[in-house]
Amino acid sequence: MNELNFMPHQNRVLNQTEHFNRVAYYLDMGLGKTFVGAEKMYLLNNTVNLVICQKSKIDDWVQHFTEHYPDYAVFDLTSKSQMVTFRNRVETDKYYKPDSQIVGVVNYDLVFRRNWLLTLDNFTLMLDESSLITNENAKRSKFILKMKPESVVLLSGTPTAGKYERLWSQVRLLGWDIPKKAFWNSYVDTRWVENGDGFKQEVIVGYKHVEHLKKKLAEHGAVFMKTSEVLDLPEQVEQKIMFKPTKEYQFFIKNSYLMLDIKNLIQFKDDSDFYGVDVTPRVELVGDNSLTKTLYARQLCGQYHKEKLEGFSDLVQSTEDRLIVFYNFTAEYEAMKAIAERFERPVSVVRGGEDSRTAYERHNNSITFIQYQAGAMGGNFQKANKVIYFTLPLGKGSCDLWEQSKKRVHRIGQDNPCFYYYLLVKGSIEEKNLAALQEGKELTDELFKES
Missing domain, CATH: 3.40.50.10810 (Tandem AAA-ATPase domain)
Known part of the structure; x- marks a missing residue:
């Protein structure tokens, strides 16, 4: 041997x-x-x-x-x-x-x-x-x-x-x-x-x-x-942080169409600044099939949800500990990165074409953003014990991505309890998705069937 x-x-x-x-x-x-x-x-x-x-x-x-x-x-x-x-x-x-x-x-x-x-x-x-x-x-x-x-x-x-x-x-x-x-x-x-x-x-x-x-x-x-x-690994604690569905989300789910005013959605609470993301003032969302409807519904629960972005901002301000954040879309990352930088938090990122972990390794108060496909199934991040799920994976392979994402911190070398914070829009596809993942299922077109 x-x-x-x-x-x-x-x-x-x-x-x-x-x-x-x-x-x-x-x-x-x-x-x-x-x-x-x-x-x-x-x-x-x-x-x-x-x-x-x-x-x-x-x-x-x-x-x-x-x-x-x-x-x-x-x-x-x-x-x-x-x-x-x-x-x-x-x-x-x-x-x-x-x-x-x-x-x-x-x-x-x-x-x-x-x-x-x-x-x-x-x-x-x-x-x-x-x-x-x-x-x-x-x-x-x-x-x-x-x-x-x-x-x-x-x-x-x-x-x-x-x-x-x-x-x-x-x-x-x-x-x-x-x-x-x-x-x-x-x-x-x-x-x-x-x-x-x-x-x-x-x-x-x-x-x-x-x-x-x-x-x-x-x-x-x-x-x-x-x-x-x-092994006797530390306790895992999961916490749901719920947000109300926006009127834009409800309108889109009902009509499969929305002309969205983005600027009004992503301002800070005090309206003093924007999140630093270059956006067009308005965008048209057309959910003319289950795929596009699912995509836009998820975005309306993530990057276009002002209250959730503010909730993420509150979490960042609530602790100086290392944070691991899982996300799906580039616009989510850009908005959250701007929030982290506003509060002078060192940032690391693992996403397609980019794997920078310097801040994670060197700074106790760093925030590491991980895109599911790029980093959920590999990597050791047990220096952190707090994980934020800004949005959840969906579709084929989502169960594996979600289960393995939790193990990035809950593994050999972890001495502290692990906390997982789920940022969820109440009554939305996100709640159904989490419930399915917890049952070991992968949710796709079932999202838009009547309960």
Whole structure:
């Protein structure tokens, strides 16, 4: 084993899967999947290793291998020059340097654009956040399922978000050769119901033979572990901060149309200044389909909701502690950043194309803004213990994003109770969305059906 100090539960997982060359470490966020997965890959001892992860985690994996496994030659395959070098090393090392080990790290959205990866053989494939291949019809999933690794390491804290039908593609990578139809017939309980248009559709109503499923997964190298089973982490406290729906929101929900006067909505309480966001005085919102109606309804509960922005301002003024803020849209970030700067709070941000954590690391009173897609599923922010949800994630994958966002602070190294503040517009789609997330559901078009 490499010279690292592993925690007892990490050693237990590695020992439990010692004789497997295909494993799934479904360890809760904060239990150190990175260390366990990397060590298993090291022990598998293949010459060629490929790690597929989210784009935001590329640098983290490269650094981890470089720091803890100095014998590895590590390549960032998002770099064309490093990709070429890695490819050349694959061809030469497997014939002339069988004792050397090389690692390539690439992101999910790029891997299927590298067809030559399908020629790899006798290699170890690691998927960080393997839940990202649950849709077997997605390009990245199809590509990965065509690959021919000798060994596989799957890592995820939320492999299914409670939906066992999502396991099939991961099951295939573990070497359990069960057809999708047979998997569903064995473990997924469905029913045909009227869809309101005179037709019937098959919907999932529950699961069956779950214990048998777990047994089969264990036989194929899968380990499930919750934080509460091995660690005593601090208490988690959730608090809802409610705001009244605006007349603009109510008008839009009723009419699917609104001519919105933005300037009047985003002034400070004392009307002395604006939030610093460059906006046009008026904007037309047309919800002519469920997608656009959902989008504008969410924005009317976020960036266009004056009372909620003022509520965020109040929270900022109420504490000098570090704050983590999750958001969806750029306009939300710009408005909240202006508020933070007004009160001279140092700002860090993790969003598409930008990952600046200097203020978070250096200043106890910093505010770190994290866009869900860019940072909810990765990163250690346990220096903070207060999280603000300005808006919530919605749609496909929202359960995973929300669950994992909470683990950014509630993880190993956190000594204080964790507080989560939900800024919600009462009676709006936000309340329905939070209720669905808490039930492990993903809300989409259901938002606008009558209660």
